[in-house]
Amino acid sequence: MRKTFFCIDAHTCGNPVRLVAGGGPVLSGNSMMERRLHFLAEYDWIRKGLMFEPRGHDMMSGSILYPPSDPANDTGVLYIETSGCLPMCGHGTIGTVTIAIEEGLLTPKIPGKLRLETPAGLVLIDYVQEGKKVTAVKLTNVKSFLAAEGLTVECPGLGLLQVDVAYGGNFYAIIDPQDNFNGLEHYSAEQLISWSRVLRQRLNDQYTFVHPEDPHIHGLSHIQWTGAVLDSASTARNAVFYGEKAIDRSPCGTGTSARMAQWHAKGKLRPGDRFIHESVIGSKFTGTIEAEIPNAFGDGKPAIVPGIAGWAMVTGYNTIMMDDDDPYAHGFQV
Ligand code: PYC
Numbered sequence: 001m002r003k004t005f006f007c008i009d010a011h012t013c014g015n016p017v018r019l020v021a022g023g024g025p026v027l028s029g030n031s032m033m034e035r036r037l038h039f040l041a042e043y044d045w046i047r048k049g050l051m052f053e054p055r056g057h058d059m060m061s062g063s064i065l066y067p068p069s070d071p072a073n074d075t076g077v078l079y080i081e082t083s084g085c086l087p088m089c090g091h092g093t094i095g096t097v098t099i100a101i102e103e104g105l106l107t108p109k110i111p112g113k114l115r116l117e118t119p120a121g122l123v124l125i126d127y128v129q130e131g132k133k134v135t136a137v138k139l140t141n142v143k144s145f146l147a148a149e150g151l152t153v154e155c156p157g158l159g160l161l162q163v164d165v166a167y168g169g170n171f172y173a174i175i176d177p178q179d180n181f182n183g184l185e186h187y188s189a190e191q192l193i194s195w196s197r198v199l200r201q202r203l204n205d206q207y208t209f210v211h212p213e214d215p216h217i218h219g220l221s222h223i224q225w226t227g228a229v230l231d232s233a234s235t236a237r238n239a240v241f242y243g244e245k246a247i248d249r250s251p252c253g254t255g256t257s258a259r260m261a262q263w264h265a266k267g268k269l270r271p272g273d274r275f276i277h278e279s280v281i282g283s284k285f286t287g288t289i290e291a292e293i294p295n296a297f298g299d300g301k302p303a304i305v306p307g308i309a310g311w312a313m314v315t316g317y318n319t320i321m322m323d324d325d326d327p328y329a330h331g332f333q334v
Contacts, residue, residue, distance in 0.1 A: 017095025052331025090253010
């Protein structure tokens with residue numbers, strides 16, 4: 001038996017996005033979170049086959065579109081990544097919208113705007129199209145907040161670190177420069193990756209992270225290392241670790257949302273400010289605070305609604321086959 005997937009590939013500010021335009025499974029559920037759970041229970045082999053080697057690679061990330069549950073919205077989005085099925089992915093959203101509009105997979109109800117149902121909640125899109133090309137995509141993300149401040153964790157090779165944890169569609173441990181960490185520019189990607197794996201495990205063992213409104217969203221999935229900017233016009237720089245071996249080549253949309261929530265909670269960012277966030281390769285997203293929500297949750301925790309703007313480029317059409325006779329049909333990781 002051979003299964004065929006029609007994919008359109010792109011990258012968002014350097015990080016890959018593989019949109020599965022044909023061959024994705026039919027999912028049951030009344031929300032994208034319910035459909036995500038169905039996919040994880042029965043079809044996770046599709047994610048593994050399309051994301052991992054030999055058809056993908058450590059950074060691979062993608063999406064599948066579904067009809068919206070609410071007819072007022074344009075589409076539902078399932079995110080598939082080497083790390084699993086994230087509740088929300090910012091670079092994935094920018095790439096998905098660019099592909100879907102340029103390739104005619106979606107017809108927006110209002111030109112230049114889309115309403116996306118994601119497992120983490122409703123995400124609003126504004127995009128600019130010039131001729132066939134989508135030249136800019138801005139997403140208005142889900143509520144983002146600082147979840148914990150000044151947690152301590154021992155990092156092999158560095159020592160004791162102070163960590164803030166913020167939510168921007170996923171939970172991020174944010175590691176800012178401090179006595180035992182000089183800033184991301186002082187270390188190799190290999191070092192950041194190996195420390196990240198240990199830190200994620202230790203922080204999840206030591207602390208509990210659960211979304212106050214949706215317990216399906218739990219656990220710290222990403223580590224965000226921060227450091228000095230490459231371009232003096234930028235506000236900040238980060239390197240986000242995800243999966244087992246990946247550093248995001250884009251500035252990371254949910255990571256930027258989390259960091260903006262951290263800065264806002266610490267009085268370093270206000271509505272009206274532009275937060276220009278650099279990635280490890282120097283590509284940029286522009287963040288804004290679209291709304292402040294002083295008592296967003298039952299415990300009175302404040303939140304922001306972040307706006308994240310960036311761009312993506314379509315790189316090609318990719319018809320991918322998985323053959324039952326192939327021992328690596330469902331991928332592998334070394
Ligand atoms: O852009 O939100 C993002 C993201 C998450 C993991 C990789 N990129």
